[in-house]
Amino acid sequence: xxxxxxxxxxxxSAAALLADGELVAAAEEERFSRxxxxxxxxxxxxxxxxxxxxxxxxDLDYVAYYEKPFLKFERILTGCAATFPKSAGLFRRAMxxxxxxxxxxxxxxARELGVPEEKILFCDHHLSHAASAFFCxxxxxxxxxTTDGVGExxxxxxxxxxxxxxxxxxxxxxLSHELRYPHxxxxxxxxxxxxxxxxVNDGEYKVMGMAPYGKPRFExxxxxxxxxxxxxxxxxxxxxxxxxxxxxxxFTNEFEKLFxxxxxxxxxxxxxxTSLYDDTNAPGASELAENQRFADIAASIQAVTETxxxxxxAEAKRRTGSKNLCMAGGVALNSVSNGRLWRESGxxxxxxQPSAGxxxxxxxxxxxxxxxxxxxxxxxxxxxxxxxxxxxxGQTVDSLKSAGANFETFDDxxxxxxxxxxxxxxxKVVGWHQGRFEWGPRALGNRxxxxxxxxxxxxxxxxxxxxxxxxxxPFAPSVLAESADAYFDFGRREVPDAASFMLMTxxxxxxxxxxxxxxxxxxxxxxxxxxxxxxxxLYRGLIRGFQQATGVGLVLNTSFNLKGEPIVNTPLxxxxxxxxxxxxxxxxxxxxxxxxxxxxxxxxxxxSWRSSQAPDKNLVF
Amino acid sequence: MPxxxxxxxxxxxxxxxxAIASFQADFVLTAVYYLALGPASLALKLSGRNPFGAAxxxxxxxxxxxxxxxxxxxxxx
Ligand SMILES: [Fe+2]
Numbered sequence: 001x002x003x004x005x006x007x008x009x010x011x012x013s014a015a016a017l018l019a020d021g022e023l024v025a026a027a028e029e030e031r032f033s034r035x036x037x038x039x040x041x042x043x044x045x046x047x048x049x050x051x052x053x054x055x056x057x058x059d060l061d062y063v064a065y066y067e068k069p070f071l072k073f074e075r076i077l078t079g080c081a082a083t084f085p086k087s088a089g090l091f092r093r094a095m096x097x098x099x100x101x102x103x104x105x106x107x108x109x110a111r112e113l114g115v116p117e118e119k120i121l122f123c124d125h126h127l128s129h130a131a132s133a134f135f136c137x138x139x140x141x142x143x144x145x146t147t148d149g150v151g152e153x154x155x156x157x158x159x160x161x162x163x164x165x166x167x168x169x170x171x172x173x174x175l176s177h178e179l180r181y182p183h184x185x186x187x188x189x190x191x192x193x194x195x196x197x198x199x200v201n202d203g204e205y206k207v208m209g210m211a212p213y214g215k216p217r218f219e220x221x222x223x224x225x226x227x228x229x230x231x232x233x234x235x236x237x238x239x240x241x242x243x244x245x246x247x248x249x250x251f252t253n254e255f256e257k258l259f260x261x262x263x264x265x266x267x268x269x270x271x272x273x274t275s276l277y278d279d280t281n282a283p284g285a286s287e288l289a290e291n292q293r294f295a296d297i298a299a300s301i302q303a304v305t306e307t308x309x310x311x312x313x314a315e316a317k318r319r320t321g322s323k324n325l326c327m328a329g330g331v332a333l334n335s336v337s338n339g340r341l342w343r344e345s346g347x348x349x350x351x352x353q354p355s356a357g358x359x360x361x362x363x364x365x366x367x368x369x370x371x372x373x374x375x376x377x378x379x380x381x382x383x384x385x386x387x388x389x390x391x392x393x394g395q396t397v398d399s400l401k402s403a404g405a406n407f408e409t410f411d412d413x414x415x416x417x418x419x420x421x422x423x424x425x426x427x428k429v430v431g432w433h434q435g436r437f438e439w440g441p442r443a444l445g446n447r448x449x450x451x452x453x454x455x456x457x458x459x460x461x462x463x464x465x466x467x468x469x470x471x472x473x474p475f476a477p478s479v480l481a482e483s484a485d486a487y488f489d490f491g492r493r494e495v496p497d498a499a500s501f502m503l504m505t506x507x508x509x510x511x512x513x514x515x516x517x518x519x520x521x522x523x524x525x526x527x528x529x530x531x532x533x534x535x536x537x538l539y540r541g542l543i544r545g546f547q548q549a550t551g552v553g554l555v556l557n558t559s560f561n562l563k564g565e566p567i568v569n570t571p572l573x574x575x576x577x578x579x580x581x582x583x584x585x586x587x588x589x590x591x592x593x594x595x596x597x598x599x600x601x602x603x604x605x606x607x608s609w610r611s612s613q614a615p616d617k618n619l620v621f
Numbered sequence: 622m623p624x625x626x627x628x629x630x631x632x633x634x635x636x637x638x639x640a641i642a643s644f645q646a647d648f649v650l651t652a653v654y655y656l657a658l659g660p661a662s663l664a665l666k667l668s669g670r671n672p673f674g675a676a677x678x679x680x681x682x683x684x685x686x687x688x689x690x691x692x693x694x695x696x697x698x
Contacts, residue, residue, distance in 0.1 A: 064694070068696070068697055068698055069697050069698075070696075070697045070698030071697075071698045074698065077658075077661075078672045079672070079673075080654070080658055081658045081661040081662045081665055081672075082662065082665060082671070082672045082673060084654075084658050084659060084661075084662035085655075085659070085662075087654075087658075088651060088654050088655075091650065091654045091658065092646075092647055092650040092651065092654070095650050095653075096646060096650070105697075106697060121694035121695065122694060122695075122696060122697050123693070123694060124688075124693065127693075157685070158682075159685075174687060175685050176684065176685060177682040177683065177684055177685060178682070178683050178685050179681050179682060179683075180674060180681075180683055181673075182673055183673075183674065183681055229678075229679065229680045229681055229682075231680055231682065232682075233680050233681030233682045234681055235674060235678070235681055238673065244673070315682075368690070368694075369690075369694060372690040373690040373691055373694055
């Protein structure tokens, strides 16, 4: 039984393939098309998934799409009618895209894949999120909480899953209650993302990273936008928001009356605590005060979000009585609120789908069809996230040669690790490209940039010289699971499942903060990736090697990409990104490239390669 | 006509065609908006139903109807 799950036409399109309930492959289209948040039909991701399974489209038993297009269309029309006559612009824009392609998705999928329309299934958006979490979790019974911007009508749901690994066991996932558009945590957070000068659906991480520089002194004002019912549900004060009738603006003048003028996109963010790095232009008092206001607003919306998520989780617990919680939806990527859930919600175990955003819906739709429709027993627990494309030694060597790179090849893994650890100890920043790329927005040791976490200046170096991004952004550590408790305060004895996917933030223990400054955020917190026995062995071996050499069982880990670009896929993309940044070395498969040993041929290759790689060109060989 | 010039002319014609099509689409959609959504909006107001949730609601949670997976997955709406 082969089921292909698909998500597309909103943001982050993706494909995932199940063969007899086992996950074979899952990937976001952006990794192939090189277009960040690519939302188009995921032709390349589909081709990759089918290729990985050795299947042709006609071998598919079902194709499961991650939402209900007609319901979503109805919500848009109803929303436009309810906000008439302010919604004329939104209506025109929405109709062009809906009448142009989104309404005909069934015929489009049938045509693209060459499968009969009867094989195409449509799973409700939040049910897809819920299935992506519950059917990947290790639990037979769990409460389920999904939270995002909006799906069809729902913006959050709570429900319960019961499922079995035994043949003949009942597989059930029921979402019993929903919160409806426009009352949405995701849209509330996005309005602040826009207000703080970041791009909606992309800059939410930046708001979360900015928050620790502030104090939540605007929390009362944020609560004026949100009326709570005392059961985890709430209403938004719609006068302050414009997203329901305006495609360009998320908030209104009422919003600005509460918080003051918005931050201009692209302006520098500098407070008394942020680094200036090599910026010689010292900020004046008014710039500092203005930016402190923005940091305080970020801290305030973050605090309110945490409270709302905690209250929703409490309601899910109350209604289901379950000791386990599964979560998905874009808000489930808020690692700070997830960390608080772990410490404060009372759930014994929490599983969060690593691809919690809409890309993950592709997998959820396929899983729902497999388990709820076909009543097949469970075969899969998601303990790792490397479900993307990989490259052979031969492909890697050919790629590097084609780029004119001189490199060293290590046939012995132990020697390769020794070399990599050596580079890290010397303070070098290393590109690390191994195995299959990760599912979800986080690099977890297969497409990562890694560095020594002990260095005070490493955070600035990686932000400015390597990734060309804002100096206030924090970095995460990959820590050996068995050493995690020595560095981080999980608030409980166990390390949470969700920490394997870097989905929870915890305080760094006081006595350790000075030891690992590069991965300790300004408030002493850290978004921890716990690297346990299920993680890719080479990555675990690297961290263990670093521990043996330095006594510190963790490394700085950030995604292998430059600002605004998708994470790299191929060895050539890794090499080009390495060349375009201040990275010192690249470990790709068993090959090691060092920048100071490179010959000039590579520089001229880089220039011609980059200019030939406009997004959407086929980069996969 | 030299090739470069004819290519430029063709690109210009295509851009003009797109602009006209977009203008026409905007015109038609604006007409639909006022002629169809205007009355729909009025009907919504007269019915007293608020699709964004009643202001005097006691909770924001709405119960979801139980679904039969086979029926659920077949439908686009
Ligand atoms: Fe979603």
